[in-house]
Amino acid sequence: MAILRYLPLIILPFILTGCYEDFDPKIDTKPVLCINSLITAGEPIKVDLSRSWVYSDNTDNIFLRPGDATVTIYVNNQPMPDDYIATEGDEIHIVAESEKYGNAEATVKIPVAVPISGVKMQTDTKYSLRDIAEPMTFHTGFDLHVVAQIKDDPGTDNYFRLGYIAACPTGHDEADWDMESYASLYLGSFDDSFEPIFTEHIGVFESVMADGDSNMMTFSDRQFAGKNYNLNMFLKNMGYYVNAPEYDPELFDCTVTFYLITISRSYYNRILYLWQRDSGVLGDYGDLGFADPMWGYSNVSSNAGVVAAQSLSSYTISLRDFLETNFKDNYEPFDSKFFTVSKVAGVTESGNDIGM
Numbered sequence: 001m002a003i004l005r006y007l008p009l010i011i012l013p014f015i016l017t018g019c020y021e022d023f024d025p026k027i028d029t030k031p032v033l034c035i036n037s038l039i040t041a042g043e044p045i046k047v048d049l050s051r052s053w054v055y056s057d058n059t060d061n062i063f064l065r066p067g068d069a070t071v072t073i074y075v076n077n078q079p080m081p082d083d084y085i086a087t088e089g090d091e092i093h094i095v096a097e098s099e100k101y102g103n104a105e106a107t108v109k110i111p112v113a114v115p116i117s118g119v120k121m122q123t124d125t126k127y128s129l130r131d132i133a134e135p136m137t138f139h140t141g142f143d144l145h146v147v148a149q150i151k152d153d154p155g156t157d158n159y160f161r162l163g164y165i166a167a168c169p170t171g172h173d174e175a176d177w178d179m180e181s182y183a184s185l186y187l188g189s190f191d192d193s194f195e196p197i198f199t200e201h202i203g204v205f206e207s208v209m210a211d212g213d214s215n216m217m218t219f220s221d222r223q224f225a226g227k228n229y230n231l232n233m234f235l236k237n238m239g240y241y242v243n244a245p246e247y248d249p250e251l252f253d254c255t256v257t258f259y260l261i262t263i264s265r266s267y268y269n270r271i272l273y274l275w276q277r278d279s280g281v282l283g284d285y286g287d288l289g290f291a292d293p294m295w296g297y298s299n300v301s302s303n304a305g306v307v308a309a310q311s312l313s314s315y316t317i318s319l320r321d322f323l324e325t326n327f328k329d330n331y332e333p334f335d336s337k338f339f340t341v342s343k344v345a346g347v348t349e350s351g352n353d354i355g356m
Contacts, residue, residue, distance in 0.1 A: 029054050033066060033096045033104035034304035038267070041088045041110050041311040045080075047071050051101050052304045069098035088112045088311050106300040106307035111262040113311035114158055118149035118230075121317055126237075128326050136244040136251070140326050143188075144235040148258065148315060154226030159268035161310075162217040162233070163259040164190070168240075169250055183251040185319070186239035192217055194234035218263075218271045233258060240323055252323040257316040266299040267308035273297035 029052075036048040051066050073080050074093040086092070088110050095105045124143040131137035152158060168183040192198040197219045223229075235256070242251050273296060298306055 031101055032302040032304055033069060033098055033101045034302065035094055035096055035104050035106055035300045035307055036305045037094060037106075037307045039086050039092055039108065039110060039307070039309040041086050041113065041309075043086060044083055045073055045086050045092065047073070047094055047096075048305075049096050050305075052302070066098045066101050068100055069096055071096050086110055086309070092307070092309065094307055102302070104300050104302035104304070106266075106305070108264050108266055108299070108307050108309045110309040111158065111264055111311050112153070112156075113262050113313040114150055114152060114160070114260060115313045116148045116258065116260050116315040117151060118147075119315050119317065120147045121145065123319075123322050125326060130327065134243075135247050136242060136327075138327050139239070139241045140323070141237065141239045142322075142326075144238055144256065144319075145194075146233040146235075146256075146258065146317060148231050148233065148260075150221075150224070150229045150231055150260065152221045152224055152226055152229065157225070157265070158221040159263045159265060160219055160221070161261040161263055161267075161271075162231075163261060164233075164235075165257050165259070166254065167257070168254040181244040181248065181251065183242040183254060184240070185254045185256075186241075187256070188235050188237035188239065190217065191234040191236050195232040197223060197229075197231070218268065220268065231260075240319075242327075249324060252320045252327070254319045254323060255316050256319065257314050259312055259314045262311045262313070264309040266306055267310060269297050269299075270306045270308065 031051045031053060034050045034052050036050075037046060039045050049065065049069055049071055072095045073082075073084065074095070075084060075090050077091075077093070089112055090110045091107065092110065093105065093107045095103070097103045122145045124145070126141040126143070128140040129138070150160075164187065166185045166187050168185045198217060200219055200223065221229075240254065244251055298304060300307060
């Protein structure tokens with residue numbers, strides 16, 4: 001049985017572009033090496049090396065890579081080959097050298113993933129509709145509330161991002177556009193106001209002058225360092241649709257997987273900078289000329305780019321019992337001729353955007 005993986009916008013994006021933004025016009029704007037890298041435990045280390053530029057540069061040349069540059073990756077002070085697989089706890093030191101643009105380097109330690117445990121879930125059904133003429137044509141809407149325990153390590157400053165993804169079974173290959181049997185799970189929207197810790201980055205100034213929206217699923221352990229914390233995750237307006245010529249209980253076998261991403265301090269700082277620039281009061285005031293402009297965060301020696309790291313832990317919740325019970329017990333009949341569901345070869349528009 002193929003599995004439809006509904007790709008969110010997605011759980012692990014790391015946009016580290018725009019090296020031009022790291023320079024104050026009052027200082028020397030001579031191009032320098034720009035290093036961007038998101039290192040993930042269990043994967044090879046990838047480095048994006050470019051050079052900084054300003055708007056006055058010739059636009060035909062700004063995207064050229066520094067052709068004479070070399071990159072060396074050190075792991076725990078030892079040089080490593082390009083195919084080295086990153087490991088939790090590794091200290092990664094990246095050194096880039098160019099005769100034309102000088103040198104740049106950055107260091108990051110790969111955090112140890114903090115596990116998710118003690119997960120509890122609660123569903124709230126909004127409606128359930130079933131075709132009176134078909135054996136298995138069914139649609140239901142609901143909210144999903146999940147509480148998961150985070151066991152924070154004492155003596156370590158941890159930083160986190162949250163992500164999630166859905167999966168549903170189908171009786172046909174994912175590439176088949178004319179599926180007769182399929183199930184679709186729509187993730188709805190994540191209500192970050194349901195968990196107070198998602199607003200920890202909002203200071204007194206923002207709470208007074210702004211609307212107080214978090215608009216971010218990133219947080220630290222400063223409020224529960226070395227302790228356990230019950231993290232509330234609330235997905236609103238989820239939806240499930242199934243269509244099959246005959247009853248197939250396997251089509252209820254849908255899941256939601258939550259990812260707790262432990263991130264480096266550099267990753268956390270970059271996210272805070274982007275939030276402050278795009279959503280914070282100081283960023284707005286800077287755009288209007290009432291505050292000093294905000295300059296981009298960087299942990300690279302050339303002040304261009306960000307080197308960050310992350311480790312993942314996950315927990316998968318099964319919705320099978322809930323969906324099957326809803327199908328059997330709680331529904332109102334409807335005629336599917338007047339109800340259509342948009343589908344695109346197993347990929348939906350559902351998901352969460354935790355990009356930057």
